[in-house]
Amino acid sequence: MRAIRIYEFGGPEVLKYEDIPEPQPGPGEVRIRVIAAGVNPMDWKIRSGMVGEMPLPMTMGLDVAGVVDMGQGEVSFQPGEEVFAKVSIGQGGYAEYTVVNSAQVARKPKSIGFIESAAIPTAGLAAWQSLFDIAGLGKGQSVLVHGAAGGVGIFAVQFAKWKGAYVFGTASEKNEQFLKSIGADEFINYKKQRFEDVVGKVDVVLDTIGGDTFERSWGVLKPGGFLVSTVARIPEGVPDKYGVRAQTLMTRSDGEELAQIAALIDEQPVKPVVTTVLPLSEAKKAHEMSESRHTRGKIVLRVAEDPQ
Numbered sequence: 052m053r054a055i056r057i058y059e060f061g062g063p064e065v066l067k068y069e070d071i072p073e074p075q076p077g078p079g080e081v082r083i084r085v086i087a088a089g090v091n092p093m094d095w096k097i098r099s100g101m102v103g104e105m106p107l108p109m110t111m112g113l114d115v116a117g118v119v120d121m122g123q124g125e126v127s128f129q130p131g132e133e134v135f136a137k138v139s140i141g142q143g144g145y146a147e148y149t150v151v152n153s154a155q156v157a158r159k160p161k162s163i164g165f166i167e168s169a170a171i172p173t174a175g176l177a178a179w180q181s182l183f184d185i186a187g188l189g190k191g192q193s194v195l196v197h198g199a200a201g202g203v204g205i206f207a208v209q210f211a212k213w214k215g216a217y218v219f220g221t222a223s224e225k226n227e228q229f230l231k232s233i234g235a236d237e238f239i240n241y242k243k244q245r246f247e248d249v250v251g252k253v254d255v256v257l258d259t260i261g262g263d264t265f266e267r268s269w270g271v272l273k274p275g276g277f278l279v280s281t282v283a284r285i286p287e288g289v290p291d292k293y294g295v296r297a298q299t300l301m302t303r304s305d306g307e308e309l310a311q312i313a314a315l316i317d318e319q320p321v322k323p324v325v326t327t328v329l330p331l332s333e334a335k336k337a338h339e340m341s342e343s344r345h346t347r348g349k350i351v352l353r354v355a356e357d358p359q
């Protein structure tokens with residue numbers, strides 16, 4: 052099968068498009084014939100070695116949508132079912148076939164195709180787990196989403212709005228109308244405005260940016276509020292100093308939560324936003340785009356023709 056692999060850590064040039072044997076499922080795993088693979092910043096962080104040493108060679112990619120091809124042992128899916136999943140690091144989503152534990156898989160949303168479904172797993176789970184599992188965001192509360200036009204941010208804005216929260220979103224000027232169209236109540240142009248001057252105090256901050264943005268976020272939380280960061284470590288003692296709670300997200304791969312997200316996408320005006328689709332062979336270009344840190348929504352690799 053065709054796959055994108057790395058034999059060493061480094062720049063986008065270490066991505067190799069090549070033929071490798073198809074993986075075989077182990078007990079409790081299903082094999083998915085991949086139609087589309089989502090691209091995440093985590094992919095190029097792994098590729099560059101930022102995430103640390105890992106066994107090589109490695110097939111890249113974490114997010115897939117496709118069709119179940121076979122399973123082994125007790126699995127919850129039959130061959131032919133249309134699914135999506137966040138696979139474990141090294142299992143390889145940028146490939147014609149991948150294997151994944153059945154508990155990490157869900158039936159894909161019926162109302163969208165494989166390309167859009169592949170845009171969901173990591174970013175959708177990150178937003179869901181940050182807002183609901185960790186921060187407990189509820190109806191009538193307020194949330195500030197930093198990086199609202201990014202992969203995680205677009206889901207966070209839509210999930211928070213669906214929950215009945217008041218949503219502030221930061222991005223640059225070009226994303227103002229877009230963010231309002233997906234449900235942001237107030238847009239903050241981080242290049243021209245300080246978010247502290249706009250939001251007053253909020254119940255939850257979701258930080259996907261880090262650095263100065265993360266550090267300035269403590270001051271905009273209500274007492275007892277929650278700061279979740281997808282990127283920054285929480286310095287010891289600081290949450291107590293501000294009388295707030297804080298946590299760094301570690302996204303779990305969870306088929307049940309993916310099924311909840313799929314239901315929301317089918318029943319509500321919550322949708323993935325895919326701005327770039329490239330063939331699998333152009334993973335290098337996809338990484339270069341993602342590394343710019345200024346893409347809107349998601350980049351997806353087309354691995355095979357949509358069977359529908």
Ligand SMILES: NC(=O)c1ccc[n+]([C@@H]2O[C@H](COP(=O)([O-])OP(=O)(O)OC[C@H]3O[C@@H](n4cnc5c(N)ncnc54)[C@H](OP(=O)(O)O)[C@@H]3O)[C@@H](O)[C@H]2O)c1
Nearest residue numbers: 092177198200201202203222223259281300301302345346
């Ligand atoms: N811990 C975890 O489990 C976990 C899970 C998922 C993601 N993450 C991490 O979370 C981060 C975000 O992921 P992602 O997929 O959302 O990334 P992304 O799609 O690459 O984010 C790009 C977006 O960031 C915005 N942006 C850049 N600088 C900004 C700033 N200073 N203020 C506000 N927005 C800014 C850009 O908007 P403009 O173009 O308008 O500037 C762009 O829309 C990544 O570092 C990723 O690795 C961690």
